[in-house]
Amino acid sequence: MYQSIHRLYHHHCLSKIFQPVNLKPKDSNVKKDEPMSLSQKLLVETGIISLRSNGMFALLPLGQRILKKLMMIIDEEMISVGAQRLTLPLLTSADLWKITGRWNSTGQELLSLQDRHNREYVLSPTHEEAITSLLRDVYPLSFRQLPLKLYQITSKFRDEMKPRFGLIRCREFVMKDLYTFDESEAKAIETYSEICNAYDNIFQRIGVPYIKVAGDCGNIGGSFSHEYHYQAAIGEDTLLVCHGCQEATNIQLLSDSVNAVCSKCGSDMATITGIEVGHTFLLGTKYSEPLGGCYQNKRGKPEAAHMGCYGVGLTRVMAAVVEVLTTSDNIIWPWEIAPFKVCIIGPKEGSLEAGVTRWVNHLAKVLSSLPGYEDDIVVDDRHRLTIGKRVLEARRTGYPYIVVVGKKAQEDVPMFELIHTMTDESCYLSHHMLITHMRGAA
Amino acid sequence: MYQSIHRLYHHHCLSKIFQPVNLKPKDSNVKKDEPMSLSQKLLVETGIISLRSNGMFALLPLGQRILKKLMMIIDEEMISVGAQRLTLPLLTSADLWKITGRWNSTGQELLSLQDRHNREYVLSPTHEEAITSLLRDVYPLSFRQLPLKLYQITSKFRDEMKPRFGLIRCREFVMKDLYTFDESEAKAIETYSEICNAYDNIFQRIGVPYIKVAGDCGNIGGSFSHEYHYQAAIGEDTLLVCHGCQEATNIQLLSDSVNAVCSKCGSDMATITGIEVGHTFLLGTKYSEPLGGCYQNKRGKPEAAHMGCYGVGLTRVMAAVVEVLTTSDNIIWPWEIAPFKVCIIGPKEGSLEAGVTRWVNHLAKVLSSLPGYEDDIVVDDRHRLTIGKRVLEARRTGYPYIVVVGKKAQEDVPMFELIHTMTDESCYLSHHMLITHMRGAA
Numbered sequence: 062m063y064q065s066i067h068r069l070y071h072h073h074c075l076s077k078i079f080q081p082v083n084l085k086p087k088d089s090n091v092k093k094d095e096p097m098s099l100s101q102k103l104l105v106e107t108g109i110i111s112l113r114s115n116g117m118f119a120l121l122p123l124g125q126r127i128l129k130k131l132m133m134i135i136d137e138e139m140i141s142v143g144a145q146r147l148t149l150p151l152l153t154s155a156d157l158w159k160i161t162g163r164w165n166s167t168g169q170e171l172l173s174l175q176d177r178h179n180r181e182y183v184l185s186p187t188h189e190e191a192i193t194s195l196l197r198d199v200y201p202l203s204f205r206q207l208p209l210k211l212y213q214i215t216s217k218f219r220d221e222m223k224p225r226f227g228l229i230r231c232r233e234f235v236m237k238d239l240y241t242f243d244e245s246e247a248k249a250i251e252t253y254s255e256i257c258n259a260y261d262n263i264f265q266r267i268g269v270p271y272i273k274v275a276g277d278c279g280n281i282g283g284s285f286s287h288e289y290h291y292q293a294a295i296g297e298d299t300l301l302v303c304h305g306c307q308e309a310t311n312i313q314l315l316s317d318s319v320n321a322v323c324s325k326c327g328s329d330m331a332t333i334t335g336i337e338v339g340h341t342f343l344l345g346t347k348y349s350e351p352l353g354g355c356y357q358n359k360r361g362k363p364e365a366a367h368m369g370c371y372g373v374g375l376t377r378v379m380a381a382v383v384e385v386l387t388t389s390d391n392i393i394w395p396w397e398i399a400p401f402k403v404c405i406i407g408p409k410e411g412s413l414e415a416g417v418t419r420w421v422n423h424l425a426k427v428l429s430s431l432p433g434y435e436d437d438i439v440v441d442d443r444h445r446l447t448i449g450k451r452v453l454e455a456r457r458t459g460y461p462y463i464v465v466v467g468k469k470a471q472e473d474v475p476m477f478e479l480i481h482t483m484t485d486e487s488c489y490l491s492h493h494m495l496i497t498h499m500r501g502a503a
Numbered sequence: 504m505y506q507s508i509h510r511l512y513h514h515h516c517l518s519k520i521f522q523p524v525n526l527k528p529k530d531s532n533v534k535k536d537e538p539m540s541l542s543q544k545l546l547v548e549t550g551i552i553s554l555r556s557n558g559m560f561a562l563l564p565l566g567q568r569i570l571k572k573l574m575m576i577i578d579e580e581m582i583s584v585g586a587q588r589l590t591l592p593l594l595t596s597a598d599l600w601k602i603t604g605r606w607n608s609t610g611q612e613l614l615s616l617q618d619r620h621n622r623e624y625v626l627s628p629t630h631e632e633a634i635t636s637l638l639r640d641v642y643p644l645s646f647r648q649l650p651l652k653l654y655q656i657t658s659k660f661r662d663e664m665k666p667r668f669g670l671i672r673c674r675e676f677v678m679k680d681l682y683t684f685d686e687s688e689a690k691a692i693e694t695y696s697e698i699c700n701a702y703d704n705i706f707q708r709i710g711v712p713y714i715k716v717a718g719d720c721g722n723i724g725g726s727f728s729h730e731y732h733y734q735a736a737i738g739e740d741t742l743l744v745c746h747g748c749q750e751a752t753n754i755q756l757l758s759d760s761v762n763a764v765c766s767k768c769g770s771d772m773a774t775i776t777g778i779e780v781g782h783t784f785l786l787g788t789k790y791s792e793p794l795g796g797c798y799q800n801k802r803g804k805p806e807a808a809h810m811g812c813y814g815v816g817l818t819r820v821m822a823a824v825v826e827v828l829t830t831s832d833n834i835i836w837p838w839e840i841a842p843f844k845v846c847i848i849g850p851k852e853g854s855l856e857a858g859v860t861r862w863v864n865h866l867a868k869v870l871s872s873l874p875g876y877e878d879d880i881v882v883d884d885r886h887r888l889t890i891g892k893r894v895l896e897a898r899r900t901g902y903p904y905i906v907v908v909g910k911k912a913q914e915d916v917p918m919f920e921l922i923h924t925m926t927d928e929s930c931y932l933s934h935h936m937l938i939t940h941m942r943g944a945a
Contacts, residue, residue, distance in 0.1 A: 079587050079651060081641035111637060114624070117592040119637060122653075125588050145521050146567050150559040150675045151593070151658055174616035174626065176674075177662050182556070184616065184626070195553060195561060199523035209521060211564075216593055216658070220619050232618075233592045 072425035072438040073401065079122050080108035082454065098295050100383035101227025103392050107458045109400070116224025116232035123400040123458070124379065128235060130398045131375045132214055134266050135237050138259045144210035144239055149191045151216060155181035157190035160351050172218045172232075184218040189344070189370055192240045193354035196366060201357035204244055207366070208252045209356075212239035214375065226295055228380035229336060235375040242356065242366035246345065249367035253343050256371050257287065260339055263373065264289055268395040269382045272335060274300050274309035286342040289373075290335030293384040298337055301330045336381040337374075344368040383459075386483075392459030393483050396502075402437040403428055403499070404460040406451045408467060410444040417470035418444075424464060424477070427496060433503030456482055462502070464495065514867035514880040515843065521564050522550035524896065540737050542825035543669025545834050549900045551842070558666025558674035565842040565900070566821065570677060572840040573817045574656055576708050577679050580701045586652035586681055591633045593658060597623035599632035602793050614660045614674075626660040631786070631812055634682045635796035638808060643799035646686055649808070650694045651798075654681035656817065668737055670822035671778060677817040684798065684808040688787065691809035695785050698813050699729065702781055705815065706731055710837040711824045714777060716742050716751035728784040731815075732777030735826040740779055743772045778823040779816075786810040828925075834901030835925050838944075844879040845870055845941070846902040848893045850909060852886040859912035860886075866906060866919070869938060875945030898924055904944070906937065 104110045109124040120128055136146065155173060158164035164171070164183075172184040185191065192211060196202065202209070217236045224231050241256065243249035257273075264271045269291060276288035288311055290300060299312040301321075305328025312332070321330050346365040348354060355363035379398075386393035396402070405428075407421035408414040421440055429438045439460070441451045448467055455463045465478035469489055476489040479498065490498060546552045551566040562570055578588065597615060600606035606613070606625075614626040627633065634653060638644065644651070659678045666673050683698065685691035699715075706713045711733060718730035730753055732742060741754040743763075747770025754774070763772050788807040790796060797805035821840075828835035838844070847870075849863035850856040863882055871880045881902070883893045890909055897905045907920035911931055918931040921940065932940060 076648070077585060077587075079589070079648070079653060081644065108641075111640065113592050113633065113637070114594065114596045115622075117594060119592065119633075120590040122587040122589055125590060128590070143519060145519075145564040147521070147564055148562040148567060148570070148677075150555050150561065152556065152559060152660075152675055154556045169619045172616060172618065174614060176614065177611045177664070180557075191555065191561075195555070198553065199550075202523065206518070206521070211521060218594075222619070233594055235590075 072405075072429050072440055073436075075404075075439055075441040076443050078439070080458075081111070081121070082106065082108045082457075096225060098226035098229060098380070098384060099387055100229065100380040103383060103387065103390070103457075104227060104380060107392060109458075110228065112227075116221055116230075118228060118231060118233075118376075120376070126400045127379050127394075127398050128375060131267070131378060132237075134263055134397065135214065135373060135375070138263045138266070139210075139212050139237075139239065141262075142210065142255055142259045143208075144212050144241075146213060147211055148213050148215060149185075149188050149195070151185055151218075152182040153185045153188065153191045155183055157194055157352065158183050161190055161348060163190070170219050170221065172220045186217050186219045187236075187370070187372070188213070188238055189240065189348045189368075190352065193348040193352040193368070196242060196349070196354040196356070197352055200355055200363060203357050204359055207242060207244050207356060208248065209242040209366075210239060210252070210256075211241075212237060212371075226380070228376045229295070229384075230297070231376070234377060237373040237375060239369075239371040241369040241371070242349075242354070243369075244356070244358070244364075244367065246367050249343060249345075249369055253341065253369050256369065257341060260289060260341065260371070260373070264339070266397055267378065267382065268397055269385050271338070272300060272302060272309050272333075274302075274311050274335075275314060276340060277311050277313040284343050284345050286340060288335075288337050288341075289339030290337055291381040291385045292333050293336050293381065294334060295384060296334035296336040298335045300333050300335045302333055303330050304328045336377070336384065338378050338381050339371075339373045341371045342369060344370055387459075391456045391482065394459040394461060396461055399437075399459065399461050401439040401460050402434060403439070403462045403464060404455040404458075405438065405440045405464045405466065406448055406455065407440070407442070407444065409447050414468045414471055417466055417475070420466045420470050420475065420477070424466065424492075424495070428464075428499055431496070431500055431503060434499070452480070456480075462499070514847075514871050514882055515878075517846075517881055517883040518885050520881070522900075523553070523563070524548065524550045524899075538667060540668035540671060540822070540826060541829060542671065542822040545825060545829065545832070545899075546669060546822060549834060551900075552670065554669075558663055558672075560670060560673060560675075560818075562818070568842045569821050569836075569840050570817060573709070573820060574679075576705055576839065577656065577815060577817070580705045580708070581652075581654050581679075581681065583704075584652065584697055584701045585650075586654050586683075588655060589653055590655050590657060591627075591630050591637070593627055593660075594624040595627045595630065595633045597625055599636055599794065600625050603632055603790060605632070612661050612663065614662045628659050628661045629678075629812070629814070630655070630680055631682065631790045631810075632794065635790040635794040635810070638684060638791070638796040638798070639794055642797055642805060645799050646801055649684060649686050649798055650690065651684040651808075652681060652694070652698075653683075654679060654813075668822070670818045671737070671826075672739070673818070676819060679815045679817060681813040683811040683813070684791075684796070685811075686798070686800070686806075686809065688809050691785060691787075691811055695783065695811050698811065699783060702731060702783065702813070702815070706781070708839055709820065709824065710839055711827050713780070714742060714744060714751050714775075716744075716753050716777075717756055718782060719753050719755040726785050726787050728782060730777075730779050730783075731781030732779055733823040733827045734775050735778050735823065736776060737826060738776035738778040740777045742775050742777045744775055745772050746770045778819070778826065780820050780823050781813075781815045783813045784811060786812055829901075833898045833924065836901040836903060838903055841879075841901065841903050843881040843902050844876060845881070845904045845906060846897040846900075847880065847882045847906045847908065848890055848897065849882070849884070849886065851889050856910045856913055859908055859917070862908045862912050862917065862919070866908065866934075866937070870906075870941055873938070873942055873945060876941070894922070898922075904941070 303323035745765035
């Protein structure tokens with residue numbers, strides 16, 4: 062039978078990558094006086110994303126790579142808790158949203174359209190109605206198949222009044238949404254805490270410090286929820302975090318008179334701002350009852366499932382990690398989602414050290430063969446540019462490591478400069494030391 | 504740094520898979536007298552897809568697995584011709600479609616909406632306008648970076664007057680769309696033929712016989728095009744194929760008086776019906792001129808790029824391969840995109856041969872460790888059902904191989920039944936012979 066003969070383990074050449082750099086957002090929909098976040102500015106200027114319409118971005122090839130890595134982390138953690146991936150249509154019949162009342166309660170943020178027969182559809186911001194009606198339609202699903210955990214990673218839509226900060230608050234975005242179905246509230250709470258563990262794994266793997274807080278249920282509804290935040294100055298949520306026990310709450314949950322002392326341990330509470338990147342909800346039967354989302358119980362009877370729903374905003378994470386880690390005009394990517402882990406830069410064409418160019422391909426080949434780097438090495442082969450110019454661009458794009466093959470590669474024991482962009486440290490290493498170091502970093 | 508500790512190489516358990524079987528399409532939008540295709544019936548009844556609204560389907564977990572495998576084939580073949588993946592917004596500003604005239608010419612198939620500020624957007628069926636305006640906005644892109652090949656795999660929308668045959672003609676579907684940009688018509692033709700080679704690779708890897716025909720440019724426009732078809736009775740395109748030289752044409756290209764003799768070799772031509780699953784177009788400057796999609800030429804001046812566009816309908820392929828290969832009520836999947844390659848079935852609980860159940864997990868473990876089967880083994884662990892019932896279901900779902908651990912596994916040299924569903928052959932093999940056979944099949 063036909064076998065895949067393609068192995069993707071090779072290095073990439075920057076000259077071939079579509080990364081239109083140093084662009085200012087040109088879209089006329091962006092007003093000149095609108096606040097722009099650091100992530101928005103840097104992701105656009107480094108050619109990772111591109112504004113296409115007001116609040117809508119294209120993920121360019123580097124952005125697509127980051128998205129793919131986030132998806133992989135999420136897929137693995139979802140599979141590890143037994144969740145199954147599917148794809149629901151992006152269009153959901155408005156009839157379902159009318160049954161739950163969200164057709165009216167969501168307001169102008171809901172994008173909708175009519176088809177040629179004047180039937181109304183929602184351009185779904187979330188899929189509680191859609192997934193619950195799926196459960197209804199496949200009845201009888203036995204109690205033996207519970208807990209059922211179904212998720213998707215798809216584009217979602219929200220007609221923000223004021224889209225801003227680039228991928229932080231846009232109108233079309235990529236979200237992972239998971240829905241769980243259980244027999245009882247007690248079992249739904251068990252599932253809920255299992256998923257929260259998976260969320261901790263996801264955010265730990267992304268590798269950027271996060272804060273989990275008791276959350277606001279908002280328009281989704283349900284009995285309780287938690288939010289996952291990245292602390293950032295531009296964050297739109299205000300959180301109260303205890304200095305002592307790390308207990309944290311979204312301030313929206315509290316009454317007007319905010320108590321600045323932790324109820325749990327008595328320590329002082331600090332007010333910080335956060336970007337919400339994940340949200341978990343225990344929904345109860347809010348959706349399954351009106352929509353008839355039932356499983357077949359032990360007595361063979363239909364019974365409304367106890368649901369949970371759980372979101373991670375992938376495109377928002379992409380921008381929020383930049384807000385957290387980046388302090389200058391150089392992006393800092395967390396290791397696990399960097400578009401490439403290593404950028405190798407050789408001498409300029411016609412320069413005195415041009416003879417060492419052969420080291421570039423050699424290093425690219427050796428590094429690509431190390432576990433953890435298979436598809437993650439890029440060579441900036443634009444040899445008409447100086448080393449300095451290319452190092453600047455590589456720093457700006459935020460590759461965790463930059464390897465420079467320059468003058469010192471001509472020495473008897475060739476030495477290569479290794480730059481660690483997160484700590485802004487650099488040193489010269491021999492071939493052997495370089496490989497050993499990179500193996501240790503993986 | 505945090506390391507991925509999750510390996511996905513383990514077997515799956517059918518009891519945990521959300522596969523609601525034996526369902527009839529219930530959606531009230533499906534009229535009782537509407538023609539239903541075999542693929543539509545079987546994909547729904549085996550719980551691979553589910554009709555959600557008129558012409559809109561959910562891909563359930565097995566369908567999602569098939570989609571993922573198709574994506575992998577396409578990603579590999581696209582990368583091998585240097586194409587880069589990105590994601591454009593699904594919503595495209597109607598202004599762009601007005602510039603090219605397609606806002607009016609597309610007619611009622613175009614789904615569109617207005618946002619809260621009454622700005623119009625297209626729910627994109629295809630992205631020529633969007634990608635060309637991207638090229639315009641990133642100017643100056645140097646001639647050195649051409650040919651530029653950008654693709655995406657995303658949901659597309661078409662408000663079909665009569666959605667039918669399930670995934671064959673639906674209103675929301677998954678498509679790979681590639682766009683290429685070249686300096687001249689001559690170079691664009693070179694790129695075109697390179698992409699056609701990649702398409703041949705894609706369809707050869709999928710493994711179902713296909714027909715490449717000179718095509719109709721339709722509403723996309725351009726100077727010439729080719730179509731990739733699967734021959735099937737329900738196909739909506741009529742093709743004229745030469746018995747001698749295999750030259751083929753879409754009948755839409757011909758004048759009224761169809762010549763039944765091949766112009767190339769003089770042989771008789773046969774009329775067949777095909778399902779279009781891929782389409783390639785040489786566009787010229789049809790989009791780049793009105794939209795200003797220019798690169799910077801050798802003299803530093805803007806010049807309209809010569810474009811090509813190339814589509815593969817992934818969800819349509821899923822259904823069309825079923826139409827081609829399936830002759831009974833049992834789906835036949837091509838090897839490379841089967842939801843699982845092997846289904847292992849053990850004895851019923853409490854049956855005389857229940858003692859051999861230990862072989863089930865053993866075989867699952869050994870087979871999962873063979874190259875090519877890492878994530879592709881499923882165990883039907885619903886041991887309350889008879890072997891016979893589960894074999895029937897496995898045949899119906901279309902796993903290429905079924906391994907039955909039954910009575911003969913009790914013998915001194917345990918024997919396992921191996922069923923090859925495509926040829927409907929079966930035989931009893933020892934442990935060693937079974938593993939050797941499966942290694943050979945990969």
